[in-house]
Amino acid sequence: MHFLIQYGKNPVLSLAEIVTYLATRSIRFTLLKHTDRYCLLDAAALPSTTIDDLGGSLMIVHLFDPIEELTFETFDNLNFFHEAIKGTKTDKISFAFVGFGDTDLALSVLQDYVKERAKQERIRYLWINKSKGESFHGSFSRAASRKESVQIVAYEERGAVRIGYATGVHDPFAFRHRDLGRPEQRSIYSIPPRLARILLNLARIQPTSTIVDPFCGIGGILQEAALLGARAYGFDVNGKIIPKAQANIDWLAKEVGIDRNQVKLAQSEVNDLSKKCKLGTIDAVVTEPYMGPPLRGRPNREQSNAILDELKPLYAALIREAGKILRQGGRAVIVGPSFMLKKKLVGLPFDHFAKQAGMKVVNPLAGQPVDASVPFADFTDRHRTIRQIWVLEKQ
Numbered sequence: 057m058h059f060l061i062q063y064g065k066n067p068v069l070s071l072a073e074i075v076t077y078l079a080t081r082s083i084r085f086t087l088l089k090h091t092d093r094y095c096l097l098d099a100a101a102l103p104s105t106t107i108d109d110l111g112g113s114l115m116i117v118h119l120f121d122p123i124e125e126l127t128f129e130t131f132d133n134l135n136f137f138h139e140a141i142k143g144t145k146t147d148k149i150s151f152a153f154v155g156f157g158d159t160d161l162a163l164s165v166l167q168d169y170v171k172e173r174a175k176q177e178r179i180r181y182l183w184i185n186k187s188k189g190e191s192f193h194g195s196f197s198r199a200a201s202r203k204e205s206v207q208i209v210a211y212e213e214r215g216a217v218r219i220g221y222a223t224g225v226h227d228p229f230a231f232r233h234r235d236l237g238r239p240e241q242r243s244i245y246s247i248p249p250r251l252a253r254i255l256l257n258l259a260r261i262q263p264t265s266t267i268v269d270p271f272c273g274i275g276g277i278l279q280e281a282a283l284l285g286a287r288a289y290g291f292d293v294n295g296k297i298i299p300k301a302q303a304n305i306d307w308l309a310k311e312v313g314i315d316r317n318q319v320k321l322a323q324s325e326v327n328d329l330s331k332k333c334k335l336g337t338i339d340a341v342v343t344e345p346y347m348g349p350p351l352r353g354r355p356n357r358e359q360s361n362a363i364l365d366e367l368k369p370l371y372a373a374l375i376r377e378a379g380k381i382l383r384q385g386g387r388a389v390i391v392g393p394s395f396m397l398k399k400k401l402v403g404l405p406f407d408h409f410a411k412q413a414g415m416k417v418v419n420p421l422a423g424q425p426v427d428a429s430v431p432f433a434d435f436t437d438r439h440r441t442i443r444q445i446w447v448l449e450k451q
């Protein structure tokens with residue numbers, strides 16, 4: 057089956073997450089195409105939870121084979137209408153139409169077709185919107201906010217049109233609620249839930265996994281780990297933050313029904329990590345450590361080097377300790393600081409730290425026809441310090 061997966065704001069990171077997620081679940085796939093907005097995959101059926109499990113993807117589309125003629129008959133032969141509404145439970149459905157490429161005509165015909173079939177089947181449709189992939193987000197959010205909504209997609213491929221329907225749409229409201237709804241907040245230091253998800257998937261988290269966040273703060277990564285079904289241990293040197301992280305976990309348990317005992321919290325300094333966890337047993341260390349002081353402007357070379365020098369011992373300790381508690385093949389996915397100096401990102405020597413800790417920097421996109429490697433950068437306008445995402449594996 058062919059799937060088009062629409063990315064969130066960081067295409068390379070999204071692709072790395074998808075590729076790792078599928079490989080972790082032994083789902084065979086071939087990457088057919090990667091652009092800065094979506095990828096095209098040939099894969100076996102995807103788990104129904106895929107879109108909810110991923111942090112960096114907006115929509116998964118099942119694409120039919122390229123069609124020759126845009127006619128109602130062609131669509132009927134594909135059983136298109138029934139396939140698209142399969143799984144909806146009411147007779148009141150919202151339809152949204154989305155195009156990738158030069159698909160205006162296809163979208164119009166599809167819209168007429170859906171109108172006609174809906175009338176025949178006595179399905180009331182509430183709302184129709186057309187938009188191009190480029191400006192898709194607005195319409196998709198509105199559609200996703202409605203329970204019974206179906207996204208119909210037209211995709212142009214070398215002059216031919218393929219049609220499809222979304223099998224999963226990311227729910228931005230659930231992510232926003234977890235971010236802004238939790239009782240304890242610490243805005244500039246906490247990691248967005250979508251990024252926490254991506255890091256966990258890059259670490260190959262599954263419901264059977266045990267993960268550790270040694271710089272847990274108010275528990276953003278722990279929350280997402282628990283939602284993915286994993287067990288999580290959170291540590292932080294700041295004893296006052298531990299009850300706050302606990303309050304957020306308790307809130308999540310009430311909101312979505314995770315088991316609060318999936319997450320255990322304690323005060324600890326990162327240098328003591330190997331005294332707190334059984335050596336060689338942990339599946340993944342996923343963390344965003346202290347990244348240096350908040351900055352007013354973009355630091356120059358001297359200032360950047362001073363910040364990086366100050367942070368070196370902390371990151372060296374983290375990677376050394378992670379190397380001790382991880383099982384063989386376990387991963388450490390770590391956000392590190394970096395600065396843009398003369399159009400080049402300068403960060404910390406993770407390769408060196410990894411070697412000393414019996415670990416290796418790995419590239420989740422190795423073997424894929426994509427020119428990208430670790431560290432992946434995650435730019436945000438808000439931060440002068442640019443997040444670099446590193447993936448390390450215990451040898």
Ligand SMILES: C[S@@+](CC[C@H](N)C(=O)[O-])C[C@H]1O[C@@H](n2cnc3c(N)ncnc32)[C@H](O)[C@@H]1O
Nearest residue numbers: 246247271272273274275276293294325326346
């Ligand atoms: C960037 S925040 C973590 C944010 C967290 N991922 C979240 O979403 O809330 C860094 C945290 O590291 C903690 N920290 C700083 N130095 C530490 C150390 N040496 N050992 C353990 N924790 C430390 C701080 O108290 C702070 O809560």
